[in-house]
Amino acid sequence: MNAPLIPPPGIASCPIPNRVLMGPGPSDMHPRVVAALGHSAIGHLDPAFVAMMEEIKVLLRYAFQTENALTFAVSGPGSVGMETCFVNLVEPGDKVIVCRNGVFGGRMIENVQRFGGTAVVVEDTWGEPVDPRKVADALKANPDAKMVAFVHAETSTGAQSDAAALVKLAREAGCLSIVDTVTSLGGTPVLADAWGADAIYSGSQKCLSCVPGLAPVTFSERAVERVKARKQKVPSWFMDLGLVLEYWSAPGGKRTYHHTAPVNSLFALHESLVMLKEEGLEQAWARHRLHHEALKAGFDVLGLRFVVREDARLPQLNAVYIPEGVDDAAVRKQLLEKYNLEIGAGLGPLAGKVWRFGLMGHSARRENVDLCLGALADVLSGMGKAADKKTALAAASSVYATSTR
Amino acid sequence: MNAPLIPPPGIASCPIPNRVLMGPGPSDMHPRVVAALGHSAIGHLDPAFVAMMEEIKVLLRYAFQTENALTFAVSGPGSVGMETCFVNLVEPGDKVIVCRNGVFGGRMIENVQRFGGTAVVVEDTWGEPVDPRKVADALKANPDAKMVAFVHAETSTGAQSDAAALVKLAREAGCLSIVDTVTSLGGTPVLADAWGADAIYSGSQKCLSCVPGLAPVTFSERAVERVKARKQKVPSWFMDLGLVLEYWSAPGGKRTYHHTAPVNSLFALHESLVMLKEEGLEQAWARHRLHHEALKAGFDVLGLRFVVREDARLPQLNAVYIPEGVDDAAVRKQLLEKYNLEIGAGLGPLAGKVWRFGLMGHSARRENVDLCLGALADVLSGMGKAADKKTALAAASSVYATSTR
Numbered sequence: 137m138n139a140p141l142i143p144p145p146g147i148a149s150c151p152i153p154n155r156v157l158m159g160p161g162p163s164d165m166h167p168r169v170v171a172a173l174g175h176s177a178i179g180h181l182d183p184a185f186v187a188m189m190e191e192i193k194v195l196l197r198y199a200f201q202t203e204n205a206l207t208f209a210v211s212g213p214g215s216v217g218m219e220t221c222f223v224n225l226v227e228p229g230d231k232v233i234v235c236r237n238g239v240f241g242g243r244m245i246e247n248v249q250r251f252g253g254t255a256v257v258v259e260d261t262w263g264e265p266v267d268p269r270k271v272a273d274a275l276k277a278n279p280d281a282k283m284v285a286f287v288h289a290e291t292s293t294g295a296q297s298d299a300a301a302l303v304k305l306a307r308e309a310g311c312l313s314i315v316d317t318v319t320s321l322g323g324t325p326v327l328a329d330a331w332g333a334d335a336i337y338s339g340s341q342k343c344l345s346c347v348p349g350l351a352p353v354t355f356s357e358r359a360v361e362r363v364k365a366r367k368q369k370v371p372s373w374f375m376d377l378g379l380v381l382e383y384w385s386a387p388g389g390k391r392t393y394h395h396t397a398p399v400n401s402l403f404a405l406h407e408s409l410v411m412l413k414e415e416g417l418e419q420a421w422a423r424h425r426l427h428h429e430a431l432k433a434g435f436d437v438l439g440l441r442f443v444v445r446e447d448a449r450l451p452q453l454n455a456v457y458i459p460e461g462v463d464d465a466a467v468r469k470q471l472l473e474k475y476n477l478e479i480g481a482g483l484g485p486l487a488g489k490v491w492r493f494g495l496m497g498h499s500a501r502r503e504n505v506d507l508c509l510g511a512l513a514d515v516l517s518g519m520g521k522a523a524d525k526k527t528a529l530a531a532a533s534s535v536y537a538t539s540t541r
Numbered sequence: 542m543n544a545p546l547i548p549p550p551g552i553a554s555c556p557i558p559n560r561v562l563m564g565p566g567p568s569d570m571h572p573r574v575v576a577a578l579g580h581s582a583i584g585h586l587d588p589a590f591v592a593m594m595e596e597i598k599v600l601l602r603y604a605f606q607t608e609n610a611l612t613f614a615v616s617g618p619g620s621v622g623m624e625t626c627f628v629n630l631v632e633p634g635d636k637v638i639v640c641r642n643g644v645f646g647g648r649m650i651e652n653v654q655r656f657g658g659t660a661v662v663v664e665d666t667w668g669e670p671v672d673p674r675k676v677a678d679a680l681k682a683n684p685d686a687k688m689v690a691f692v693h694a695e696t697s698t699g700a701q702s703d704a705a706a707l708v709k710l711a712r713e714a715g716c717l718s719i720v721d722t723v724t725s726l727g728g729t730p731v732l733a734d735a736w737g738a739d740a741i742y743s744g745s746q747k748c749l750s751c752v753p754g755l756a757p758v759t760f761s762e763r764a765v766e767r768v769k770a771r772k773q774k775v776p777s778w779f780m781d782l783g784l785v786l787e788y789w790s791a792p793g794g795k796r797t798y799h800h801t802a803p804v805n806s807l808f809a810l811h812e813s814l815v816m817l818k819e820e821g822l823e824q825a826w827a828r829h830r831l832h833h834e835a836l837k838a839g840f841d842v843l844g845l846r847f848v849v850r851e852d853a854r855l856p857q858l859n860a861v862y863i864p865e866g867v868d869d870a871a872v873r874k875q876l877l878e879k880y881n882l883e884i885g886a887g888l889g890p891l892a893g894k895v896w897r898f899g900l901m902g903h904s905a906r907r908e909n910v911d912l913c914l915g916a917l918a919d920v921l922s923g924m925g926k927a928a929d930k931k932t933a934l935a936a937a938s939s940v941y942a943t944s945t946r
Binding site: 139141142143144145147148149150152153154155157159161162163164165168170171172173174175176177178179180181182183184187188191194195197198201202203211212213214215216218219223243246247249250251327329330339341347348349369370371372373374393394395396397398399400401403406407410413416417418472478481483 | 544546547548549550552553554555557558559560562564566567568569570573575576577578579580581582583584585586587588589592593596599600602603606607608616617618619620621623624628648651652654655656732734735744746752753754774775776777778779798799800801802803804805806808811812815818821822823877883888
């Protein structure tokens with residue numbers, strides 16, 4: 137303690153730019169959500185906060201369309217939501233059928249293996265939905281499989297898989313299902329109970345338009361039974377559902393301290409879920425669809441081709457091929473620097489080949505579609521590409537004009 | 542999809558009360574930190590955000606007093622910071638000496654065991670600091686021990702242990718050290734390099750006065766080497782330092798996407814670290830000490846006895862015995878409801894026996910000390926206990942009057 141201190145660095149408050157977020161998330165937050173976030177903190181055991189946690193559970197059940205008792209928000213990013221599902225449900229030696237048609241299926245495989253399970257991988261091309269026939273075959277070939285895991289809405293490609301069909305196959309084979317709805321929740325139908333899914337995780341920063349850092353999850357009774365029947369302790373203290381349960385849903389409302397909840401982020405989540413409820417799920421899904429149609433009409437004019445076939449396309453995540461001869465990074469840089477517009481780059485085998493345009497939650501609105509089409513047309517024109525801005529904007533406009541909303 | 546939707550619940554925006562936070566954390570946030578938090582989100586791969594991440598690393602090195610390259614904020618609560626240390630450093634079969642003198646030492650034992658290690662537990666009474674002689678004995682009795690883990694500042698009791706001495710013992714025995722500084726960082730000296738500690742974790746919501754949900758960590762080169770030399774993959778995808786490294790400190794600044802960082806919380810952390818730097822570490826430590834002395838002077842008048850002996854007492858976490866015949870819960874309820882003042886209850890064997898008064902970060906200021914002494918005296922008087930409010934406030938005042946600050 138007598139040694140001189142290492143001196144402080146010369147860093148001052150950071151100016152943070154204002155961006156329009158049309159990448160793969162985070163998405164724009166509504167001012168109401170920002171206001172809730174910025175409220176001064178209260179204690180995580182404060183009765184007012186505990187009451188809010190109860191409301192968040194109820195609101196999340198609506199978002200997931202479930203009556204599952206164990207429905208709450210994990211205090212961490214979507215990846216922690218994913219890991220919470222796998223670390224609790226997978227035991228050493230368990231065989232899990234994992235569908236991979238993008239980045240996040242690959243991450244599921246990692247999860248299974250790190251917890252001592254064996255992943256039987258069902259591969260589909262990036263940009264394609266998961267093929268239920270392949271899953272049926274894998275289930276037949278692996279009668280000892282215990283789970284089926286798949287991504288409902290692949291953020292890396294914009295492909296949506298048929299969750300109802302995949303969960304049904306799993307159940308018929310006596311398997312539990314783990315479903316990633318990070319990009320779908322609030323944007324396209326997530327119907328936990330109607331599907332019969334067992335463990336679903338999502339993220340706060342996509343179609344819910346909340347801050348990043350929370351992972352809504354829901355578990356069926358069957359999943360809870362499986363966790364309770366584990367032979368070994370869950371190899372994580374933080375994610376052990378048995379412990380988390382005593383905090384989020386203690387019997388009689390008597391909560392056991394587990395960890396300090398990210399109270400401000402949960403203020404924001406509460407508000408974003410209230411807004412989803414006010415709008416109504418079906419209306420929110422229709423809104424995402426409408427703005428996607430408008431963006432697509434403009435993209436058609438600009439000659440941008442979608443990666444995903446029409447019937448599997450996520451309205452909230454529009455992946456299109458980068459036109460030949462166009463410098464990926466230069467376009468994104470110009471959009472960001474000149475227009476404060478963030479769009480997403482391609483990941484993995486699609487890096488440098490596609491752009492990903494998010495229309496998620498509060499980002500799914502007309503001013504964003506118009507800004508995006510105009511800015512993109514300008515930037516492409518500036519690079520000597522044919523890009524008819526006026527016609528692209530008119531095409532989007534006519535979608536809005538014919539909308540009944 | 543043809544089934545009727547489960548209808549939305551009748552929940553509206555939540556009114557959030559304004560509290561003064563004098564519990565064991567979260568602490569009050571400075572308005573500058575709240576303002577940073579409430580900025581609209583930007584992308585986690587935005588160059589402006591990446592620049593901010595670099596600054597956060599530099600600022601955290603100052604807070605930890607270290608030159609460790611691997612210094613960053615884990616995207617999760619302090620418990621995830623703890624788990625990040627243990628899941629990376631403990632391999633199956635490893636023997637770890639864990640010191641337990643409160644709740645959090647117990648949690649460390651759970652961590653060691655869940656990752657397949659064996660915990661050799663050194664017990665000290667709750668409220669006592671860790672006894673270095675016991676640790677020396679344990680190291681002698683266990684020459685095959687690989688690590689020593691202890692809590693620098695026990696949030697459950699307010700006891701501070703001699704981290705320099707404990708880390709020295711570990712090093713002399715060829716062990717790595719894991720140190721919990723959740724409640725000390727920014728409040729009392731944390732000197733990572735001077736101690737020679739190998740893995741330190743903390744929390745954002747205590748003396749840094751930021752939102753809960755981030756866990757600053759720092760790892761020595763020796764710790765990094767140990768992780769690289771692991772025989773088995775880290776049994777967590779999210780916390781695997783090898784993967785996190787490529788996101789937070791990629792060589793050449795080329796970041797690999799790992800997870801969506803909680804950007805708003807990191808805005809707030811950046812601002813709180815800038816404020817710590819502006820004040821200066823030594824000044825921040827002195828401020829915590831001053832307000833503790835004032836609070837203590839008032840407590841002496843009110844007849845409140847400290848749990849921890851003077852030389853091991855944390856200024857930022859004041860645990861005192863509840864006077865005989867006083868209803869613990871009723872007092873805390875009145876403080877919260879009448880004065881909007883949150884204080885902490887006892888945990889574990891101290892439940893119902895002690896109160897914990899936090900003076901952490903922005904909560905460590907005179908108006909809080911005065912509010913607390915006045916409110917507590919009023920409540921105790923109202924319950925028929927002798928509590929001389931005027932003299933208690935005067936005692937605190939005289940501490941401020943004689944302060945050279």
